[in-house]
Amino acid sequence: MMWEPLSLARVRPQRPGNGSRAAGQLRSAKWLFYLGSVVFVVAFAWILFSVEERHEEIGTTLPSLLVVLLIAAAWGRGPAITAAFTVSVMSNYLLVPPSNAFTIPTVREAVHLVGFLAVAVGLGTAVDRMMQARAEAAQAAASERLQRILLGCISHDLKTPLAGVIGSLSTLIEERALDEPARHELLTIAYRATKQLEQFVAHVLEMTRLESGDVRMQAEPSDLSGVLYDAVDQLRDVLDGRPCRVEVPPRLPAVHLDAILLPHALINILDNAAKYSPPGTPIEITASAEGRDVVIGVADRGIGIPAEHLHRVFEKFHRLRQPASTTGVIGGAGLGLPIAKGIVEAHGGAIWAEQRQGGGTIVNISLPLQRGCR
Numbered sequence: 001m002m003w004e005p006l007s008l009a010r011v012r013p014q015r016p017g018n019g020s021r022a023a024g025q026l027r028s029a030k031w032l033f034y035l036g037s038v039v040f041v042v043a044f045a046w047i048l049f050s051v052e053e054r055h056e057e058i059g060t061t062l063p064s065l066l067v068v069l070l071i072a073a074a075w076g077r078g079p080a081i082t083a084a085f086t087v088s089v090m091s092n093y094l095l096v097p098p099s100n101a102f103t104i105p106t107v108r109e110a111v112h113l114v115g116f117l118a119v120a121v122g123l124g125t126a127v128d129r130m131m132q133a134r135a136e137a138a139q140a141a142a143s144e145r146l147q148r149i150l151l152g153c154i155s156h157d158l159k160t161p162l163a164g165v166i167g168s169l170s171t172l173i174e175e176r177a178l179d180e181p182a183r184h185e186l187l188t189i190a191y192r193a194t195k196q197l198e199q200f201v202a203h204v205l206e207m208t209r210l211e212s213g214d215v216r217m218q219a220e221p222s223d224l225s226g227v228l229y230d231a232v233d234q235l236r237d238v239l240d241g242r243p244c245r246v247e248v249p250p251r252l253p254a255v256h257l258d259a260i261l262l263p264h265a266l267i268n269i270l271d272n273a274a275k276y277s278p279p280g281t282p283i284e285i286t287a288s289a290e291g292r293d294v295v296i297g298v299a300d301r302g303i304g305i306p307a308e309h310l311h312r313v314f315e316k317f318h319r320l321r322q323p324a325s326t327t328g329v330i331g332g333a334g335l336g337l338p339i340a341k342g343i344v345e346a347h348g349g350a351i352w353a354e355q356r357q358g359g360g361t362i363v364n365i366s367l368p369l370q371r372g373c374r
Contacts, residue, residue, distance in 0.1 A: 037071045037079035041086040046094070060095055061112060068116050069123060076131065077124025084116035164193035217261070217346055221254035224294060228285055231266035238274055243282040252287060253369050255294050257347055262367075265343040268336035269298045269363050277302030277360065293349075293366045301360040310353045314341045337363075 044067050064087045072080035092109060093102055105113075168190040172183060225248040232244050273283050281301040288295055305313060312318045317334040337351075344351045349367040356362045 033075040033079040034082050037075065037083040038086050040071065041067060041083050042090060044087070044090075060091055064091065064112070065116065065119065068119050072120050072123040073127055076128045077121060080120035080124040081117060084113065084120045087116060088113045161193035161196040165190045165197075168193075218258050219256040219347065220259070222257050222259055224248060224252055224255050224257075224287055224296070227257065227259065227263055228266065228287065228296070231263045231270060232285070234263070234267055235270050235274070238271055239283070240274075240279065242274060242280060244270075244285070245282060246285045248287045249289070252289060252294065255367055255369060257367060258343075261343045262347065265340035265365070266296075266298070268340045269365075272336050273298055273300035273302065273361070273363070276300070289369065290366075292369055294369055296365040296367070297362050298364075299356055299360060299362040301356070301358075304355055304359055305353055305361050307355065310355070313337050313353055314351065340365075 044063070067087060068080055068083050071083040088105075088109060091112075092105060093100065096103055096106075096109070168186040172178070172186050178186075225246070228246050228248065232239070232246065270283065270285075277283070277300040284297075284299045286297045286299070309318075314337050315334075316338045341351050344365050344367070347367055349365060351363065351365050353361055353363050
């Protein structure tokens with residue numbers, strides 16, 4: 001590519017990139033566990049209350065303890081502590097005479113609550129530690145797998161351009177009788193291969209910085225049409241005369257974005273569209289306001305993406321194995337779209353791909369119109 005690799009040395013994001021949505025989903029899941037423990041205990045208390053004539057015989061302490069044990073074993077310490085307090089409150093309200101009324105807790109109820117809490121904290125802490133150890137083991141396995149993939153990609157993606165550089169330079173050294181056009185052609189091959197190496201290394205470094213949170217967002221209200229046209233201008237050499245149409249409504253509101261990072265994401269998407277579509281086919285860029293978001297679409301008429309790969313194209317090192325031409329499989333590290341995904345999510349947005357009617361692919365970016373919308 002004929003653009004300078006972007007330095008992402010502006011550090012620490014205001015929100016995490018790739019992990020922001022996952023972290024939000026994890027917090028939501030935890031609150032669901034707390035809510036689930038309350039609902040479970042309330043339902044349990046009503047069941048005991050519905051057999052009021054028998055609960056004196058079967059007792060309530062053991063069933064209540066079993067409920068706390070189950071919740072601690074399934075969901076961990078926090079929901080178990082919530083369950084312990086909830087079961088004590090419901091028992092006082094429903095099962096301690098007079099029923100359907102709160103009374104001053106007795107010493108026996110206090111002892112039961114302490115026992116429930118001890119079980120919740122003890123077993124819940126053990127379960128939390130086990131879950132954490134399991135998550136760390138899964139993360140270590142994923143990291144090891146990533147390292148294997150990275151080594152495989154490096155061995156594959158560095159071999160071809162290095163071979164081009166070495167072959168061209170060795171020919172220049174050994175064949176001294178070459179005329180000027182032949183020397184220029186060999187130097188051009190070496191230059192292009194070197195640029196390919198530079199792009200590969202830059203992508204690997206950028207992906208590493210995005211995942212480590214080493215990118216600081218500097219979002220400010222910006223004219224989106226200018227950002228789109230600038231991205232296209234930076235890729236003129238890569239587009240190589242390919243028609244590229246930009247359609248932006250004249251009254252589109254300003255968008256809070258980083259004027260350096262977002263164009264870089266768009267460049268990666270446009271480069272991917274050009275790489276996987278035949279020469280001369282058009283690329284269309286559109287933007288529209290939809291509710292509190294603005295949606296950018298980059299559409300091509302390339303080979304398209306199979307339905308089962310629409311989500312996987314944003315995974316690191318994932319590449320389609322279908323060539324856009326007879327020249328063979330398209331080169332690259334498989335990091336352009338993952339980097340774009342990290343940048344978009346750092347803006348509080350979302351990115352997804354869909355199949356285009358009539359052939360080709362549309363990559364959509366959704367960005368909040370106002371800071372903090374999401």
